[in-house]
Structure formats: structure tokens, C-alpha cells
Amino acid sequence: MTVLDEAYQRLHGKGPEFGGDEEGNHGLTNHGPMAVEVMVRRGLDLNVHRWLDRYLDRLTDLPGTVDPITAHNWRAALGDPRRIGDWTAWFTRQLAEHPWRQVLATWWPRLLPGIIAGSTHGVIRVGHAVRALRAADDDRPAAAELGHGLAFWAARWRPLPGLGAPVPDLAEAAALTARAALAAVPRLADQSGLIAHRLTRLAELPGWPAALANLRPPAAPADVPVLLADLVEAAVLDYLGHGQASPVLLVHTATAPNAVRHVLPVLPTAMWVPSLTAVWSAGAAITAAYAPARPESPSAPQLGSDPVAEVLDLGARHGDEHVIKFADTALDVFDDTGDPRVLAAALHAARLIESP
Known part of the structure; x- marks a missing residue:
């Protein structure tokens, strides 16, 4: 065993x-x-x-x-x-x-x-x-x-307010990249209370249904893996400017779509587009409920000569489960893109989240 x-x-x-x-x-x-x-x-x-x-x-x-x-x-x-x-x-x-x-x-x-x-x-x-x-x-x-x-x-199943609701003017719905679509998500004015309370407030958030329609849709199921990867990458990079607002909750804007990404190959292709739509809406909801309206520009952690080993070692030494999961997601993105900023985001999460 x-x-x-x-x-x-x-x-x-x-x-x-x-x-x-x-x-x-x-x-x-x-x-x-x-x-x-x-x-x-x-x-x-x-x-x-x-x-x-x-x-x-x-x-x-x-x-x-x-x-x-x-x-x-x-x-x-x-x-x-x-x-x-x-x-x-x-x-x-x-x-x-x-x-x-x-x-x-x-x-x-x-x-x-x-x-x-x-x-x-x-x-x-x-x-x-x-x-x-x-x-x-x-x-x-x-x-x-x-x-x-x-x-x-x-x-714990619960539907999100506004998911599937008609957009007032579909012609105005943008076909944005993942990074731009996340940036365009409106923020709750009252970002207090438990997540259940915040999600309920989304029903009254101006521009919320329209924001859900902003992400560029796939032309075919075959486009979904790339769009999902883009969404994960965007959420990891956004953590550098947003993470300080809610270090633990905002990790999930990246780890949730990454989870869907790993399930996708064993699902029938007919489920791929609905899966992207659903997890995009979840990430947008957490962004609206927890991310600041204006990202900060913290000094990015400096990376050494072997940044992958550094991230793995830090995750092991830190020991917090969110740091470990976020590092895993950042490493997945780095494997795809080679962008060192995603590894800096993983180190940033370890800096923000208290070690057990």
C-alpha cells in the first residue's frame, strides 16, 4: 500500500x-x-x-x-x-x-x-x-x-446568483481574455462576513450578470483546455496584487480551475464547455467577494537559481495546506509557460499565510 x-x-x-x-x-x-x-x-x-x-x-x-x-x-x-x-x-x-x-x-x-x-x-x-x-x-x-x-x-451544493441570467445587452458582452475578464469583475462594496453572506449579496451587485458573460467563450470544446489554462494562469498572477486582501480565500480563484483542468481529460467532451463556464463563475464570485478594487504592487519575492526547487522546499518547510496547494498550481502553470512570476506568486502566498 x-x-x-x-x-x-x-x-x-x-x-x-x-x-x-x-x-x-x-x-x-x-x-x-x-x-x-x-x-x-x-x-x-x-x-x-x-x-x-x-x-x-x-x-x-x-x-x-x-x-x-x-x-x-x-x-x-x-x-x-x-x-x-x-x-x-x-x-x-x-x-x-x-x-x-x-x-x-x-x-x-x-x-x-x-x-x-x-x-x-x-x-x-x-x-x-x-x-x-x-x-x-x-x-x-x-x-x-x-x-x-x-x-x-x-x-454543500449551492447555485450562484446571476449564473445563467440574461444579460441586459448581450451585444455589449465583451470577449475578454481571462486576465481582463477577472479585472472587469465588479467588487462588492461590503466585503464583510462569511462567504455565504457575501455570495448572497452578488444578486444585487450592479454589473454582476454582465461580468459573467465577459470571458471569451470557446468556439468548440477543443478550445476549453487552453482557456482553462489561461484562467488558472491569470488567477495565479492576480494573487500578486490581490492576495493581501484575503490570503487564504483568494488562493481558490486559481486552485478551483486547476482542479477542473485535471478532471477534464476523463470527462465526456460535451461537459467541457459547461465546466469552464461554471468554474469561471466561481472564480469571478470569489474575486467579487474578496479581491480589492485596486490591486497593490508589492515587491515580488526574489527567486534563486533553481526556483522550482525553492518553491517545493518552501511548501514543505511552511507546511500550511493552502500554501502547498497554491504552490502545486503555480508549478503547473510554470510547466506550461515558464513565467517566473507565477513562482513568485507562490512565494508571496507563503509570505502572507501564517505557518501552522
Whole structure:
């Protein structure tokens, strides 16, 4: 059994959140499965089980079942965090009875309209599990991890205000690059409170539906991988000027589309365009809710002669799960572009986010 399999098995008795309340109000997200996947795949110089020993102390046990989910009643259970135990049991059964790719293809379009679930942690957790499964297709602990990720996404499922709403004048909708479209997202005047409160305010944000229509649409599904890569790159680079406003939340404008990017190859091509549309809307929502109207121009961290090794080493030494995941995403972009600014953004995140 691999170190990653062992880590998954240690984590699967724990819930996807901790620190919430009995009414299902948001707590903090369990990032353990996502972080350990990066540690193992990137070969970070740290002891995974020792990191887990510390991390598991934060977590609470996976809640028990309440009322079984079936093929007939699942719609009513979407977005009900009190049903996380039921959703986990459901997906555990589904993945025991069907190939994981079939389960994913069935549930991805059902969950996609609620992609902001858990501040996008649902789709991110699924993305990390799929990466593990793409490396080892018959890995049962990784398939179980996919089930936990899908269950969290389903339990926290929520639609975004304005998604799919008609734009007052479609002729005025711009076909902008990812960087320009993110810059054009209007900001909430009141950027206070929990993410759930901020997302609700988007319904009244002037220009919000029009902003969602600004991103240049793909002419065909074959265009989606490049557009997704552009979106990830834009979000990583924007972190250099925006990250100080909310160092942890703004990481997800990059890690969420990167998760979709890694799932894309195992999805039917008919799902590619809706996937881009959904994750773009989620990134725009987090930008509107947390990013400043005017980016700062901080001094970029200086890179050494081997910046990739420097980023990996810093992620291992820092130890925070958000720093580790953001570094992983920045390294993906660097592999594509060779742009050292994305590695500087990863170092910037480590500078902003407190080490555990």
C-alpha cells in the first residue's frame, strides 16, 4: 500500500469540515486529503504521516447517516450539509458497484451548477482524487477519496446568483481574455462576513450578470483546455496584487480551475464547455467577494537559481495546506509557460499565510 493510500485511509473516518454547528453552518474545510495528494505526487521533503498526526487533531469524525439517499430522492438532499453522512454512504455504494469514471460522468453535470460548494473545496477535492486515480486507475483508497469529495460537493451544493441570467445587452458582452475578464469583475462594496453572506449579496451587485458573460467563450470544446489554462494562469498572477486582501480565500480563484483542468481529460467532451463556464463563475464570485478594487504592487519575492526547487522546499518547510496547494498550481502553470512570476506568486502566498 502506498503512503497516499495509507493517508487516505487515516482521513476517511473524518468529516469534510470541522468547527461548524449542529444546524450545518459552515466550519473550516478539511484540506488533509488534498494536501497529502500534492505532498506525495510532488515528492515534498516532509513526513506525510507526521504532518497528518498534527492535522488529524483538528478534525472531527464523519457524521453518521440520517436518511438514506436513493436514485429517487437525491435532488432534495442537494445542498443539505446535515446529510454529509448520507451522501458519503451513497457515493461509497455507487463506487463499489460502478467504475469510478462512470460515477464521475453521471454526477459531474448534476453537481456543476453548485460548484461554489464549500468555497469550491468540493470540486478541488474531487480534482485531487481524480489526479490520483489517473495515476493508478484501480486504486481503491483513491476511489473512496473521490466518493468523499463528491459527497462534500453534493452536501454543500449551492447555485450562484446571476449564473445563467440574461444579460441586459448581450451585444455589449465583451470577449475578454481571462486576465481582463477577472479585472472587469465588479467588487462588492461590503466585503464583510462569511462567504455565504457575501455570495448572497452578488444578486444585487450592479454589473454582476454582465461580468459573467465577459470571458471569451470557446468556439468548440477543443478550445476549453487552453482557456482553462489561461484562467488558472491569470488567477495565479492576480494573487500578486490581490492576495493581501484575503490570503487564504483568494488562493481558490486559481486552485478551483486547476482542479477542473485535471478532471477534464476523463470527462465526456460535451461537459467541457459547461465546466469552464461554471468554474469561471466561481472564480469571478470569489474575486467579487474578496479581491480589492485596486490591486497593490508589492515587491515580488526574489527567486534563486533553481526556483522550482525553492518553491517545493518552501511548501514543505511552511507546511500550511493552502500554501502547498497554491504552490502545486503555480508549478503547473510554470510547466506550461515558464513565467517566473507565477513562482513568485507562490512565494508571496507563503509570505502572507501564517505557518501552522
